Amino acid sequence: MxxxxxxxxxxxxxxxxxxxxxxxxxxxxxxxxxxxxxxxxxxxxxxxxxxxxxxxxxxxxxxxxxxxxxxxxxxxxxxxxxxxxxxxxxxxxxxxxxxxxxxxxxxxxxxxxxxxxxxxxxxxxxxxxxxxxxxxxxxxxxxxxxxxxxxxxxxxxxxxxxxxxxxxxxxxxxxxxxxxxxxxxxxxxxxxxxxxxxxxxxxxxSGYGRDPGLRVFCHAERVAYVMAVPVDLPLLAARGGAEPVGHVLDRLLAMGNNSVWERRSCGAGVKGMRLYDWAAVAIALAEQQPADGYAHTLLIRRSISDPGEVEFFLAHARTATPLPELISVAGMRWKxxxxxxxxxxxxxxxxxxxxxxxxxxxxxxxxxxxxxxxxxxxxxxxxxxxxxxxxxxxxxxxxx
Structure with missing residues (x-):
């Protein structure tokens, strides 16, 4: 062109x-x-x-x-x-x-x-x-x-x-x-x-996504976000206490259910559409609540060619926001x-x-x-x- x-x-x-x-x-x-x-x-x-x-x-x-x-x-x-x-x-x-x-x-x-x-x-x-x-x-x-x-x-x-x-x-x-x-x-x-x-x-x-103060500001101001987060970000465990984000991926892999993954593009790159496998899990942050009418979702992005290459994203968006919208925002980070x-x-x-x-x-x-x-x-x-x-x-x- x-x-x-x-x-x-x-x-x-x-x-x-x-x-x-x-x-x-x-x-x-x-x-x-x-x-x-x-x-x-x-x-x-x-x-x-x-x-x-x-x-x-x-x-x-x-x-x-x-x-x-x-x-x-x-x-x-x-x-x-x-x-x-x-x-x-x-x-x-x-x-x-x-x-x-x-x-x-x-x-x-x-x-x-x-x-x-x-x-x-x-x-x-x-x-x-x-x-x-x-x-x-x-x-x-x-x-x-x-x-x-x-x-x-x-x-x-x-x-x-x-x-x-x-x-x-x-x-x-x-x-x-x-x-x-x-x-x-x-x-x-x-x-x-x-x-x-x-x-x-x-x-x-993730350098910003891991910061609790930034997330608190966004919750208080009702700012929707999709930020990369580190594997050790603390989530609220189902039986109380806290667990790292990485445990969610461990459970998905242990299930052996490929239906939890969706292959979607997060935008166009220099070599065409940037396709990855994505999984979305509703989660609760340890000691942090979303804004009223909002929910927290963990997005897991997995490389197609190297499934061991994984990145995590924390989304704070209105309840029932469709997954493709959140994936699109995650892809905008490269701009x-x-x-x-x-x-x-x-x-x-x-x-x-x-x-x-x-x-x-x-x-x-x-x-x-x-x-x-x-x-x-x-x-x-x-x-x-x-x-x-x-x-x-x-x-x-x-x-x-």
Missing amino acids: TLCLTYDHVVSWDAELSALTARIADPLFKRPEPKAVFSDLVRGLLADVPRKNSWQLSDHLGHPTSNRIEHLLSRAQWDADLLRDAVRGYVVEHLGRPDGVLIADDTAAIKKGDRSAGVARQYCGLTGQIENCQVMPMLTYASTAGHAFINRRLYLPEAWAGDLGRRRVAGVPEQVVFATKPQQVIDMLGEEIAAATPFRYFTAD VEENNETGKDLLGLTEYQVRRWDGWHRHVTTVMLALAFLAVTHAHLDDEPADPAGKAHPLRERAH
Whole structure:
């Protein structure tokens, strides 16, 4: 499949990007200079530049030095949270659907030194080991129209949170205190609820699914979720006490009844539909109750080619929610990883040269806007009408 484009279409994209950056920049900046540099920065992030650092972006944009971009990110007066709100509004306007899904995941930027805000030796999901890095919990909005980031956090390790000297040098605000990554996701979910972001489900990997505080928040706020959970998550045993999730699978296998498994797809992948065998069991969490009218269900996903490869998902959804709906939500979790990959590989999500707290938030949120523009533009490709002769529109995807 290829994408056939016309010159008029590229011109239209350029006009739309100009209108978008101008509309968003107006309330952010009081002076015309930072408005112009902001627009340049978004264009640079979307351009074919080998590394999206301030020097190479400036060279591509024709700036004589990197001072303009560095000033915008590090010293100019503007609020990255206002930009975040504008990105959210843009995404919801074009991609928002009542059945939208919020997806949490964290990504990492490997960095040198120890003075950039939040940099520390800590677990890095990128490599699966301890690295000197920054960790960034990100929140994606996904619907049938497309998906893009709408919120972000920079994780501040405990060693940073209590180091007043390093905080001062990195410009960490006084009100920022240590919070676990699940607590940061709770805070972001609270912001989306307050902003009336339209979504029906929340999903995340087992690093978040295992956190009782996150589940308590979702139960209290009546947030439906399908989160991966570890094999030792405690469930309420039938005869009292607690038992790990893995015991449920042991009982199913001991029954030897293949009818409990359903072969279903959890979405399309690069190699076609992602088919697995699924089992669903009504369960009760130890010391945690679902919201009124909701129930807990354990989903067990088993690989077809390797039945020993199993993953567990905990669902909190309205009573009698059909299994295919829950499986579909579980499959949406990969959308945030696609955003992380696109953000890093194409848009310079982790290629910043900023050390301070404000600079990080400004760079990452500007990347979020660039990604949102790509997602919205892609979503509107199918809105283009066919030509009068009845031929496929040249902007649509078609097979050669």
